[in-house]
Amino acid sequence: MRWRICYFPSVLQLFFLAIFVALPLIPFPRADAAPLDANTIIKRVEDNLNGKTAMMRFSMQVKTSRSLRTIKMTSYAVGKQKSFIRIDYPGRDKGITFLKINNAMWQYVPRIEKIFKIPASMMLQSWMGSDFTNDDLVKESSLSRDYTTRLQAETTNQYTLQLLPQADAAVVWEKIIMTVSRKYFLPMAVKYYDEDGKLVRVIRYLNVKKIGTRFYPTHWLVIPQGTEKSGHQTIIDITEAVFDKPIDNNYFRKTALRRFSN
């Protein structure tokens, strides 16, 4: 019997070949396939974290190797530029308010009845004894504006973004690496590096819950690196959040500091 030297598929075989081999290669428009530009990703992340307006109640636990303190606060924010925070607990600090407008921050302390502006020299000091700095509160939302974002890697679950500061940006971090959840477009872990390339801080965003129409991480862990901060941690738990409801503009004037202190 002579073996056939070349195999020529029949028309039917060609047809089935097309369906089973070629078709899956045609990109389906998938529900979550957005244009994967790094800038788009970071903007969506910021929008998801901030909303047009946001009212939140949260508790902050400041852990050190010697102590554990809890502070409860309420915050009101409009976009990225204006926010107002009031301390509700503990009793000693109740009524302390903070107002942030653009890059300036004021504080009111009821027990000494004084309002003062946080000067630039104090911007890197810790905020309320936590692992956040005053600068963090003032600059938290300007990542897309102050940094150039690059998509470093992606897997089925997450994107990894690399943020490097723009030439003229007055920022503290020389590099930020952010892993973003593809499902929610929320940050999962953000790593902050200083000008020596040293990892200074890691913030993890956990416990994503549905709040209203959006998903939001309700448990944040701020972990400073470096041996001098060993044992330190700041934990934020968001107990209540309302997004995109109009907020009284009076919250974002200097009069608000005293007026909404209690």
Added chain:
Amino acid sequence: MFIKIAIKNICAYRKRSIITVALTAFSTALLIFSSALMTGSHNKMLANAVEVYPGYLQITQKDFRDVPSYDNLIFDVKAMHRKLSSIPGIAAIGARFETFVLFAAENKTVGGMLAGIEPKNENRLSRLAQSLKEGSYLSDGDAAQVYLGVGLAKKLQVKVGDTLAFVGTGADYSFSADILYVKGIFQTGSFDFDNSTAFVNKAYFDDAMAAENYATQIIVLPQNPSKSDALAEQINQQLGTEYQALGWRKSMDGLVEAMELDSVFGYISLAIIFLVIFFVIMIYTLLNIMGRSREIGMMRALGTTPGQVFIMLWMECLILGMLSVFIGGLFGGGLTAYFHFHPIQLSGYEEQFKQYGLMAAALPTVFRPIMIARDILIILTLSLFAAIYPIFKVNRYRPLEAIHHV
């Protein structure tokens, strides 16, 4: 015999001898006085810097100098006092709690250091009380009263009797704030210090800062400040590895090095001057010796060996040299001794000095016989070296040449 000949020659060439002696004596006196003044004023500047606030001996938790955070405080001041009481050589002890706060007065907010001190002890450990300018210094019973630097008071635009507030972080990382009354204003003369520090009674501050029985450092005044390092060693052995006691030489090593560098530059300048003087003496000796070529040629012709000529001429220089450094030494030493007990006073300018940030209004010299002896030896060696070339030069001539030398 050489000595007799040398002395005869010295007396014979009077002008040369006098000029050489004058030059060398002047150099000696200059060197002695300059090094005494340099060392003296550096010591005074160091003493001023140390005594204004930092103190002669500082005890901190072992990591505090590298990481000055609330995790590295001294957490049991009372226990520390007990341990230190058994160590001899300590004249006074005081605890301090230093922290960085925001000062707010009227419309001005300024960052600076606020420290809780023990007023009575502090009086012996630093010059805070002596630097009082307006109002009064703190006392042990004070509550929310603040004693602040003149520059800081100016920035905040407060005077004695006004109020100002501070906000900061307590030792337990809690938020801390209170209102203070300005009790006094000080001026130490150190700009940086006067512009950014303020003091309160530690007993009051411990309450506001949740810092009871805590301290950022403990300052010790040794009975003998020049033995601070040795005392620090003793204290380290007694306290163990948890703490670190540092004498001022180590804790202010930056300033010590700056003074040493200044000395180096001073000595370089002096060296240049002495190089010039060396050449002047050499040339003058050369002129004189060459002028005696005939005489030396005569001696050579009569059988004096070059070696003997060398010894004879060298003896002259040696005697002249010893005489001059003796005179110079007396003169320089006298000046040094005088200014040691009566330092160069720039008083009358003390106020102005303070405004320029200089604390030393009096520059003393140090009177140390060893230093004087060292300086004398240096100049003597220099002057002897100055003679070597001229003598060699004259010895190279042959006797007949020398005789016919003009």
